[in-house]
Amino acid sequence: MQKHEKITDDLDLLLDILPQQISAVLRELDDSDNLLEVVMDLGRLPKARFVNREVVLSEQEITYDDIKAVTRSISEFDADNRAGIERTLHRISAIRNRRQEVIGLTCRIGRAVYGTSDIIQDLIESGASILILGRPGVGKTTILRETARILAEKSRVIIVDTSNEIGGDGDVPHPAIGSARRMQVAKPSLQHEVMIEAVENHNPEVIVIDEIGRELEAMAARTIAERGVQLIGTAHGNTLENLLLNPTLSDLVGGIESVTLSDEEARRRGTQKTVLERRAPATFDMLVEIQDRNRVAVQNDVSAAVDALLRGYPLPPEIRYRDEQNRIHTQKPVVPKISTAAQAVSRAGKRETMPFSRSTGNQRSEVGILAGATPPLALAEMETQPLKPINIFPFGVARNRLTQAAKLLNVPARIVRELKEADALLTLRRYYRERQQPIVEAEQRKMPIFVLRSNTSQQLEQFLVDVFNLASVEEISGQDRTVVDQTQAAIEAVLNGERWIDLAPASSTIRRLQHEMARQADLVSHSYGKEPNRHVRIFRE
Template sequence: MDSCAARRLFLFPLVAPKLPPAYPPRGRRRGRGRGNGALSGAARCSPEANGGWGGIVEDDLAELLQILPRDLRDNLQNEPRKDQLLEVILDLGRRPEARFLGDSGGQYLRDSEISQKELEDAQRAVGEFGGDNRAGIEGTLHRISAIRSRKGMVVGLTCRVGRAVTGHVDMVRDLLNYKESILFLGRPGVGKTTVMREIARVLADEFQKRVVIVDTSNEIGGDGDIPHAAIGGARRMQVPQPSMQHRVMIEAVENHMPEVVIVDEIGTEAEAQACRSIAERGVMLIGTAHGERLANIIKNPTLSDLIGGVETVTLGDDEARARRSQKSILERKAPPTFPFLIEMRERHYWVTHRVCQCSLYVK
C-alpha cells in the first residue's frame, strides 16, 4: 500500500491502490474506475425484501405512528408500502404528507389540514426538543424535528423513521480490517446514520473493539439514557448542545480510552480540528459529512482538512516548466484525517476512495 500511482479526480490527483479484501466480498461488486474519474472501488447492494434493504430491518414503526393523529395512524397502518416509509410531514395549515424510500414526491394522507391542537398533541407524545430542535421517542431510533415560528412556536414537525439494519455493512466490511479512519459522504436521507449504527455494533461485538459513539442528537443510539440495542456493546456519550460536539469528542478520547470513535454529521471547523486531534492520537475514526462527491469536501474550506486540505504553492520557473503547469498551484497541505472516503451516492451504491498520504498537485 506504500507504492501508489497518482490518479486524477475532479482535477485533484488521488491515489487508487488496489486493496486486497480481508474477507471474500459478499453481496457487492468492486471495480476500478475508468476515464477522468479514478475510483478506488464501487460497492453495490441489490435491493431485496424488507423495505428494499439487503439485510434484516427493525424499525419500531408502531411507536412512531402512536404520536400521529388517529386517522393518519390508521391510513399508514393499512399502507402496503409502510415498510418503506421515510418520514411523515406535519405542517400547520397544510395537508399531512408521507414520503417513501425511492419516491421523489410525497403522498397526502388526508384532505384536511393539520391543526394547532394536533401539533401540540404530537409534541406532548415525544421527548423534549433540544437546542437543535430535534427530539426522539424513548427506546426507539425515530427522530422528530421541529420547525418554529419567529415567536418560538412549533408550526411544523418532520417525523423521520429510524431503522436498525443488520447486514448492510457487509458492503465495506473488508475496509474495517485496515484499522484506518473512514469518512462517509452523502446527501441527507441516503442512510449515513443507519450505517454508523451498524458499524458501531460490528466493531464492538464482532471485532471486539472499544467503541465510543459521540451522539449529538441521539440519532445513532436512540432517545433516552439507555442506548438502543442496535449499537451492540458500543458505548454512547450524549452531547448537551450541538455546539459542544467537538468538546465531547476530545473528552471521549481522554477519559474513556476508545479504540474507535464514531461521530455523525461533522460540519464545523472545530469538529474537523477535533477529528484531526483524535486521528493524531492513534484512534480510529468513523464519521459522516454532508455532500455528494469528494469534490464537495475539497472545495469546502471548513471540511477540506478532513482529507488533508489544500494550499497555494508557488513553483520556480524550472519546476513549472517541468510540470507544464502554472507557477501557482494547489497542493495537499497535510496527510488526510480520513484515509478512506466513501461516497454514498445511493442507498445501495457506494464509491470508495483511498486518499494517499503523498504530495499531490493540480494545474
Template sequence: MTQRRITDDLHALLDVLPPHIRQAVVKANDSDNLLEIVMDLGRVPLARFVQGEVVLDQNEITREDIDHVVNKIGEFDADNRAGLERTLHRISAIRNRHGHIVGLTCRVGRAVYGTIDIIQDLLESGKSILLLGRPGIGKTTMLRESARILAEKHRVIIVDTSNEIGGDGDVPHPAVGRARRMQVAQPSLQHEVMIEAVENHNPEVIIIDEIGRELEALAARTIAERGVQLVATAHGRTLENLLLNPTLSDLIGGIESVTLSDEEARRRGTQKTVLERRSPPTFDVLIEIQERDRMHVHKDVAAAVDSLVRGYPLPPEIRYRDENGEIHIETPPVQAAPRPLPQTSRRAYANGSDTQPFNRKSGRSTPPAGQMVNEEMLLPSEMNAQPSAPLQTIRIYPYGVARNRLAQAAKRLGVPALVVQNLDEADVLMTLRTYYRSRQQPVVEAEERRMPIYVLRANTINQMEQSLGELYNLSMDSNSAEWEIIAAQTQVAIQNVLNGQRFVDLPPAPASIRRMQHEMARAQQLVSHSYGKEPHRRVRIFRD
C-alpha cells in the same frame, strides 16, 4: 448477503401521531419503505417513502394536531430535535419567529443488520473512514451497524449528538451492540465531547455522525493523530465538493495556493501559482454513498486529492449489491495514480539562479507574509537522468542537519557522500529552511563562495535521501515502484483522452520514460508526440 431488517419500533412512532394520520399511514401499507411523516401547519400531511411521497389526508394540519404530537414526546433539545425512549425515531421541529412550533418532521429510525458487509473489510483494516451521501440515504444506519460490528473486537465510543445512532433515552438501543455512547448536551459542543471521549475513556474507535463545523474537523484531526480509528459522516456528497468546502476540507487534507520557482513552473509546464494538498488527510478512506446499495470508494484519500488538484482524477472503486444480495467490487483499471508525491528539498545556488527561492542576493521577491513557499515536488520521472560517469565523492557540510541521519541516508542510497566538520572542507552546504531564512553565518559564507546550498524542510532521513538523490542525479530502475507510478499516471492520461479530452500533456521525462509512454499510447490506438527541449521535453497524447 441479503439484508435483514430488525425492529423499527414503528408502532411507537405511530402512537404519538393524531389518530387520523396514524390510520392513513397504516392504510398506505408500505411501512418498510417509509422514511418520514411531514406535518406543517395549514398544509396537508405527507408520508415520504423511498420512491416518492403520498398525501395522507386532504385536511390541513391544525394547531391541535401539532400539539397532540408535542405533548406526547416532551421537550425538544437545543437543536430542535426530540426522540422516543428506547427507539431510533427522531422528531424535528420547525418554529416561527416567536418560537412556536409550526411544523414537525417525524423520521423513522431503523436498525438494519447486514448493511455493512459491503465495506466490512475497510472497517476492519483499522483505517479512518469518512462517509458522504445525501440526507436519508442511510449514512447513520451504516454508522450504527459499524459501531456494532467493531465493538465485537474493539473499544468503541459513539459521540451521539442528536441521539440518532444510539436512540433516545439513557440506555442505548440494542442495535449498537457493546459500543458505549456519549450524548452531547448542545450540538455546538460536539467537538468538546469528541476530545473528552479520547481523554477519559481510552477508545480504540470513535463513531461520529455529521461533522459539520470547523472545530469538529479540528477535533477529528486531533483524535486521528492520537492513533484512534475514526468512522464518521460529513456534510457533502463527493470528494470534489468536500475539497471545496472551506470548513471541512481539512478532513481530506485541504488545498492551498502555492508559488513555484521559475524553473519548477517550466518543468511542470504550469503557471507559477498552483494548488497543492495542504496537509495529510484526517481520514484514510472516503466512501461516497450513491444509492443504498451502491457506493464509490476512494481507498487512498491522499492520492485521490493529489491527483484531483493536478488534473488527473483517480477513478474510484465501485461497490454494489445486486438484486440477489451478492456484493460486487469493480476495481478501477488504474489503482495507483500519482500517489502523494514526496516533498524534497530545494536546491539553492549563491549565483541567484531560478532554483534559489529564498536567496536575498538573487533579487527575487519573497512570498507574502503567511504564505508558505512550495517545497519542490519531484515526480520520479524528474529524477531519472542516468549518470554519465561513476559517482564522485561529494563533501557535505551539514549545518543544523543531523549528521548521523545524513550518514545513514547516504549509506541507504549507496552514494559516496562524505560528511565534513567545517565549511572550508565542503563542496556543498546542507541546512534547514529555518537557518536559511534567518541568514545564519555559514549560509552567508556559502553564498559568498558560490557554493551549492540544499535546503531541507525537516530534519528527517526521508528529506535527506531525496536531497541526496537530486544531488547525485540518481537513476530509476524500470522495475521499481516509481516506474509503476509513472505507468499508472500515463494510463490515466490515456483514459482521459479516450473519454473525450482533446489532449493530455504528461510531465517532463527522460527519453527512456518517454519511449514507454509512446508505446502505451500506441497500444490504445492513440497518437503521441514529444515536445520541448531537454530536460523539459514531454509527451503529449491525443486522438488521431
C-alpha cells in the same frame, strides 16, 4: 454473508403519537420498509415521503392541536430542535416561528438494519479511519450504527451521539449499537469537546461520530486520528470534490492551499506558477461515498485522491454494489494513463499522421484523457495540414460553449447527440466519478474519454487546442516570430493595467496561437472582424 434483516424500531410507537387520520392511512399503505419520513406543517396537508414517491395523507390541513398533540408525546426538543421517542431511533425535528412556537414537524423513521455494512466490512475491520459521504436519507447513519455494533465485538468503541440518531433517544441506548458505549452531547456546538473528552477519559480504540459539520469538529477529528484512534464518521457533502471545496471541512481530507512555484518548477510541471496543493496529510485514510442503498464508491487512499483531483486528473473510485441475490460485487478501478488529448487521438494513425513532437506544452493542459485502449480514429494533424473533423459526444458539458469554442478556434469539431456516432466522449470529472451509463458504454467501446476540470469556456478551448494539436510557441519561427513577440508585448501591457489590446489581423493559425498564449497568461481573448481582417483582442476577465 450476513443476512439482511430490516428492523423498524416499533413503527407503531410513532404512528400512535400522530393524528389518528394520518396514522390510519399509513397503516393502510402498508409500505413501512420504504417509508422515510412524515411531514406536518401548520395549514398544509400532511405528507409521507417514501423512497420513490410522496403521498398526501389527509385532505384536512394540519392544525395547532395536531402539532401540540405530537409534541406532548415525545421528549423535549434539544438545542438543535430535535427530539425522539424513548429507546427508539425515530427522530422528530421542529420548525419554529419567530415566537419560537412549533409550527412544523418532520418525523424521520429510524431503522436498525443488520448487514448493511457488509459491503465495506473489510475496510471497517482494517483499522483505517473512514469518512462516509452521501446525500441526506441515503443511509449513512444506518451504516454507521451497524459499523459501531460490529467493531464493538472486538474493540472498545465510543459513539459521540450529538442528536441521538445513532443510539436512539433516552438515557439507555438502542440495542442496535451492541456493546458500544454512547456519549450524548448537550449542545451541537459542544460536539468537538465531547469528541476530545471521549479520547481523554474513556480510552477508546474506535470513535464513531455522525455529521462532522464545523471547523472545530474537523480539528478535533484530526487530533483523534493523530493519537492513533480509529475514527469512523460522516460529513456534510456528497463527493470528495464537494468536501475539498468546503473551507470548513476541507481539513478532513488534508485541506488545500495556494502555492507559488519557481519558474523552473512551473516549466517542469507544465503549469502556471500558482497552483493548489494539499496542505497536510488527510485526517481520514479512506473515503466511502454512498451512491444508493446498495452501491458505494470507495477511495482507498484519500491523500492520493486529493492530489490527483487538484492536478485535474481524478482517480476513478472502486465501485461496490449488491445485486438482487444479495451478492456483493467489486469493480476495481483502472488507473488510466494520462496524456494530452492530441497524443491519445493520434495513437492509431501513426502511419497517416505526422509524429507528435511537442514537449513542455504537453503537460500544461488541464484536460485529462482516459483511454483504456487504442482509440479508433487518427485525428491529430499538425497545423500546416488540413484538420480532420472530430465527432464529439459531450456528456454533462455545455454544448453551446463547446460550439462557440470550436467556432472561435476555427476547428472542425462536430457535436453529436448519439454516442455511437462519436469518435470521443467529453465529460466533467464528477460525472466520470459517478460511472454513469454513457461513461461505461464509452469504455466498453474503447473510446477515448476526455475529462474536464470544469465546464468553462477556457477549459473547452484548451481541450480543442490539445485535441487538434494546434501550434505552440515552440513551433513558430521566422517571419511569424515577430507576431509572437507582438502578442507577448500585448499580454504584458494588459497585465500591467491596460484594459485591452487589439492585435494586428492574422491568419487562423496565428490567431489560435494568440488565444493559447492569452490563456497561459490567465487572460481572455476573442476574435473580431471578418477575414482577411479578423484579429484578436486580449483583455482581463
